[in-house]
Amino acid sequence: MRRLRGAGGGSTAVARAGLGLALVAWGLAPTPARAQAKPSKVANQPEAIEEVDGTANSSAPQETDAETSPESPAYPFGPLRLPCSLAPCGKFRLVDLALLPTIEDGFEPSTSARVRIGNTAIVGARAGQAGNGFELRTSRLDFSYLERDGRHRLDTVYRGSRVRLDTSAVRRPTALEGGWVLDGAAALRLGPDFEVIVGGLYDLDGDSSPLLATRPTRVRRVRVLWQRRNNLQLSAAAVASQFLTTGGEQLDSSAYSGAVTFQARRLQLRAEVGHEHINGRFGRREWLAVLGGNFLVGSRLLLEGETLNRWEIGLKKTERDYRVSATLFGRDYRFARTSPTARRTRSITDRAWELGYNERRPFTLDGRRALRERLSLSAHRDELGADVESMYRSTIAERNVPLVRAEFARETEPIDGSIVRTYGATIGIPWRGGFATPWSHDERFVDFVRLSFERVEADFTPNLKRSARSLGVTLDLDRETQIVARWTEPLLDPLIVVLSTRTHQRFELGLRYSFWR
Amino acid sequence: MPTRRHLLRAGATVATASALDWDGLALAAQNATRRRRFPPLPRVNGAINIQPLRRLDGVSDFTPPIIVPELVDLQMQQIYELGFERVRITLSFGNFGPDLLAAVPYVRACRALGIDVLGLLSDFGFSLALAQALNDPLRRDTVIDAYVAVFTAPVEPATPQVERAGETALQVFNEPTNFLGIAPEQYVRFLLAPTFAALKERAPGIVVVSAATVGRLDGVLRARRMFEAGLEDFCDVVAHHVYDLRQLEQLGGMARKPIWVTESGVRGPGAHLAWVTERFPEISERLGDVQHIYYFDLFDPEPGAFRLIDVYENEPGSFATRVESTSLVNHFSRRVAAAAGGARHATYRELIPDIREYFPTAEDLAIFGVDGIEL
Numbered sequence: 001m002r003r004l005r006g007a008g009g010g011s012t013a014v015a016r017a018g019l020g021l022a023l024v025a026w027g028l029a030p031t032p033a034r035a036q037a038k039p040s041k042v043a044n045q046p047e048a049i050e051e052v053d054g055t056a057n058s059s060a061p062q063e064t065d066a067e068t069s070p071e072s073p074a075y076p077f078g079p080l081r082l083p084c085s086l087a088p089c090g091k092f093r094l095v096d097l098a099l100l101p102t103i104e105d106g107f108e109p110s111t112s113a114r115v116r117i118g119n120t121a122i123v124g125a126r127a128g129q130a131g132n133g134f135e136l137r138t139s140r141l142d143f144s145y146l147e148r149d150g151r152h153r154l155d156t157v158y159r160g161s162r163v164r165l166d167t168s169a170v171r172r173p174t175a176l177e178g179g180w181v182l183d184g185a186a187a188l189r190l191g192p193d194f195e196v197i198v199g200g201l202y203d204l205d206g207d208s209s210p211l212l213a214t215r216p217t218r219v220r221r222v223r224v225l226w227q228r229r230n231n232l233q234l235s236a237a238a239v240a241s242q243f244l245t246t247g248g249e250q251l252d253s254s255a256y257s258g259a260v261t262f263q264a265r266r267l268q269l270r271a272e273v274g275h276e277h278i279n280g281r282f283g284r285r286e287w288l289a290v291l292g293g294n295f296l297v298g299s300r301l302l303l304e305g306e307t308l309n310r311w312e313i314g315l316k317k318t319e320r321d322y323r324v325s326a327t328l329f330g331r332d333y334r335f336a337r338t339s340p341t342a343r344r345t346r347s348i349t350d351r352a353w354e355l356g357y358n359e360r361r362p363f364t365l366d367g368r369r370a371l372r373e374r375l376s377l378s379a380h381r382d383e384l385g386a387d388v389e390s391m392y393r394s395t396i397a398e399r400n401v402p403l404v405r406a407e408f409a410r411e412t413e414p415i416d417g418s419i420v421r422t423y424g425a426t427i428g429i430p431w432r433g434g435f436a437t438p439w440s441h442d443e444r445f446v447d448f449v450r451l452s453f454e455r456v457e458a459d460f461t462p463n464l465k466r467s468a469r470s471l472g473v474t475l476d477l478d479r480e481t482q483i484v485a486r487w488t489e490p491l492l493d494p495l496i497v498v499l500s501t502r503t504h505q506r507f508e509l510g511l512r513y514s515f516w517r
Numbered sequence: 518m519p520t521r522r523h524l525l526r527a528g529a530t531v532a533t534a535s536a537l538d539w540d541g542l543a544l545a546a547q548n549a550t551r552r553r554r555f556p557p558l559p560r561v562n563g564a565i566n567i568q569p570l571r572r573l574d575g576v577s578d579f580t581p582p583i584i585v586p587e588l589v590d591l592q593m594q595q596i597y598e599l600g601f602e603r604v605r606i607t608l609s610f611g612n613f614g615p616d617l618l619a620a621v622p623y624v625r626a627c628r629a630l631g632i633d634v635l636g637l638l639s640d641f642g643f644s645l646a647l648a649q650a651l652n653d654p655l656r657r658d659t660v661i662d663a664y665v666a667v668f669t670a671p672v673e674p675a676t677p678q679v680e681r682a683g684e685t686a687l688q689v690f691n692e693p694t695n696f697l698g699i700a701p702e703q704y705v706r707f708l709l710a711p712t713f714a715a716l717k718e719r720a721p722g723i724v725v726v727s728a729a730t731v732g733r734l735d736g737v738l739r740a741r742r743m744f745e746a747g748l749e750d751f752c753d754v755v756a757h758h759v760y761d762l763r764q765l766e767q768l769g770g771m772a773r774k775p776i777w778v779t780e781s782g783v784r785g786p787g788a789h790l791a792w793v794t795e796r797f798p799e800i801s802e803r804l805g806d807v808q809h810i811y812y813f814d815l816f817d818p819e820p821g822a823f824r825l826i827d828v829y830e831n832e833p834g835s836f837a838t839r840v841e842s843t844s845l846v847n848h849f850s851r852r853v854a855a856a857a858g859g860a861r862h863a864t865y866r867e868l869i870p871d872i873r874e875y876f877p878t879a880e881d882l883a884i885f886g887v888d889g890i891e892l
Contacts, residue, residue, distance in 0.1 A: 247747030460698030
């Protein structure tokens, strides 16, 4: 079922083939899922907005009572208590809790929690509609198991001093005839800025099935990643793959791609190019080009745009997506790569490298939070503790608080014959010790209430057009505690009609708590 | 139980209660004589798409007359006289609507003339009615049973000189992504595969043809996706549509089963002849094992584009045809004349004295669940 992007469902009913075959397997190419997730992230998941780069002077503080700290913003629950993250916090500490039940085809609970056990590990478990599983995190090891809709997945990440090993094992549902898929990668860090990564994928069940979409059965890949300071990131990859079509045909693919991210003071540019050559009965050559940029007008208006094109030589373009948005913030906007937080993050990862921890530079809230968690569990936590806390404080100080956002995205998919237009709008009502007018400018602002609306219009054929809406409300009681509510309509695509699938509106109401967020 | 068709047939050969006037008997006897005497025109001009034209006033419901016999005759006469060997016609489901009834006389009359028929299981417009029915296991049986019973049942040749009656093959949908909004692999999995199985269960000998994709460049992408999804496991023959020769490089070699190009043509009557005489051989050569190419089309409502003829109402209740694609029609006519070798051949009217003989019978209407309506 096609559902509004960003409403949790997010996936097209049909996986797109084509160039993405190999590149997607590598995680380089923007997959449809990634592409489709983007609009809604903006509209419905405000945490996805890059938050960083403060103007506040957040020189590495000591552990203080945050209630008296000028860096501690005020929330409806009161001033944020900057938490201790190390041993003094106690032996057990709840670090994540999410209670997000949904009503769609009946009531479906969904619960997840993580608990920190001293300075040893963080353990977690989840149950409900989003899957059942558990996870473990230490300074060097991440392990997780998830079962959802009959699909079992085991993920492991081990970070040695120079080598990082990523493995995953996925067992398809029995309804899809089972079978394991193993995937692994070894990343060799040659310096704080440079990594070489080699990996592969192996499908233990190499038989075709009418129930399985065309899939990779063997993949070998190599990639280099260079993070030059914070303002330039280059990567290049080569992938050799074998694919098995649903009809049992084997395809051999070789793919190459390169990506760059460049950050200037007011401008961020992203670009990616890729080429894939597929041999065999359905041979072809495909190209991918992605170009995106964010530009800051004044201090608070951020303009964003991105275009993605995939095409075959000699044929019409197979995919063409555009997305533009404008966001007005209540505080001065900070880019994730140019802020003091970015500089602190870099110094921490460089120091961690010297201490024997293979840590890549993260530029998202979640990535930086995970970095803090791992380093605070490490044997060098005392040495790194102050920097870790400092990074957290500057993250808070550099928060971006959106007030108004408008977005439009258009995706063309000639193979499926669809054109999908997405209109999104978000209004944020900030908090500064009380309600604040949505259009004003105040560096004391924090996120408080956000209303998001999204409308998707899909043209499947000239005579078959459908639309669906989504409405969400997010209430930030403090930085760590959110109440979220969302209503989503299903988008009735032709397959739903043909299959006479019952569809339902979806309601979500829940609570999220994220310590040290 | 005697049906309308049985009575009409009897009336054409032997005096019965339904044909009691002497003039009718005389005409029947005369026709029977002619059928025995002259062979039909030779079938030498390949395949063409036809429409189950039933009215020209756009009435889409069961308002009588559901089928105007003269309109059927006009197209059938052209099909016969231009020497086509095969026709492709939409058997538009429409929940057993009037357009499906209208296809019956075309299919039966063609087959009686020895012309093979490719029946397209589809819906006119962008309706999902047939797709829904074929995906529902209970309704699928009813629909497939009806199609098989009405369109593949044996037909008697119009004259003993017709060596064999035409056969019926069935094509499962037309350009599914274009008209249904269904992704190519969804078409294979949810529509073609179950329909193929159901057809083969009821009529193992019937030729099942896959849907073609739209005959533009983006159709290549969809065709490839259908092949990757195992299309050839669920059909006897693969179909392509070719309106753009740039497709051929990509489509060539894609199929391992025999290919029928179920639509091919070019816009503008001035280009029609060259398309058939020069492009058809090129398509056959470059595409693979091409067995038939169906020209698009004999008649459609758009003037000056693809059609060979126009069908129009010249005065209330009276209809006529006008040749639009003069050079191509003349080309077809010359080939028929050359093959006929100057010998006398049966005229269309001699072979099909009354097209109503091939109209849906009471039995057909009962199968479609619309018994009691007035044709």
